[in-house]
Amino acid sequence: MELDADAFEAIVVDELDRLPDDMVDGLDNVVFVVEDRPEDGSLDLLGLYDGTALTERDRYGFGEMPDRIILYRESLLAICADEDELRDEIHITLVHEIAHFYGIDDDRLHELGWA
16 A cells, blocks of 8 residues: 555544543653654564653653654555555554553553554
8 A cells, every 4th residue: 555654644643533532641741753664674563652651650750852652654554455454553553552651561452452
């Protein structure tokens, strides 16, 4: 599937708006970023939480750089056949990475069906 960066980002914003308020209201000092590919150039990674989970924070506050939730456009496009499938994958990836912000690890995400 092919989609330019602007159209992809519009879908990401739309899917963020569709997430439950109680999931996104607790996000503090987090930015959402779209990049083409991970640094290693592979298409294996769909998204990444880059930061310190709430459950691991000690002294966190004023002056901290924001945590980042990164979605990899080319990786997501490579596994999707159409826009509906892309929306589903973006939604799942957002939930997965937001869960890491809240301190939910991959094992628990597997148990919940989000990984």
